Amino acid sequence: IYFPTLAQYQCNPAIVISAKEGTDVLSAANGVVEDIYEDPVIGTTMVISIGNGYKLIYGQLSDLAVGISDDVEVGTVLGKISDPTKYFSVEGSNLYFKLTKDDKPVDPTVFLIGEDE
Numbered sequence: 001i002y003f004p005t006l007a008q009y010q011c012n013p014a015i016v017i018s019a020k021e022g023t024d025v026l027s028a029a030n031g032v033v034e035d036i037y038e039d040p041v042i043g044t045t046m047v048i049s050i051g052n053g054y055k056l057i058y059g060q061l062s063d064l065a066v067g068i069s070d071d072v073e074v075g076t077v078l079g080k081i082s083d084p085t086k087y088f089s090v091e092g093s094n095l096y097f098k099l100t101k102d103d104k105p106v107d108p109t110v111f112l113i114g115e116d117e
Helices: none
Strands: 015-018 024-026 031-039 043-051 054-062 077-081 094-101 104-106
Touching: 031 054, 043 077
Parallel strands: none
Antiparallel strands: 015 094, 024 077, 031 043, 043 054, 054 077, 054 094, 094 104
16 A cells, blocks of 8 residues: 555555544454554554454554453453554554454454445
């Protein structure tokens, strides 16, 4: 995809969801918080293991509400949308949302769209 901030095309293994700074970020699935770390591109990042080799990765977070090893359920508040890192300054505040299976990116929209749609 084209990243306006960097003025270049790059492979993006995630989706970037525009969101207002301070908006609550909710867990999309039941799981366990596996890791939390700072990434220079996507900021504060949380990894949630949801079973069967699947993981959800949330980036651009602030004000975390859960910690490593915490169990989360669908709808649990994980934290809030942060101000964007310098790599997303033109795109604005957003949620970086990535789904992996056995550490390989999977298109999360396949799982987010219901069967009736």
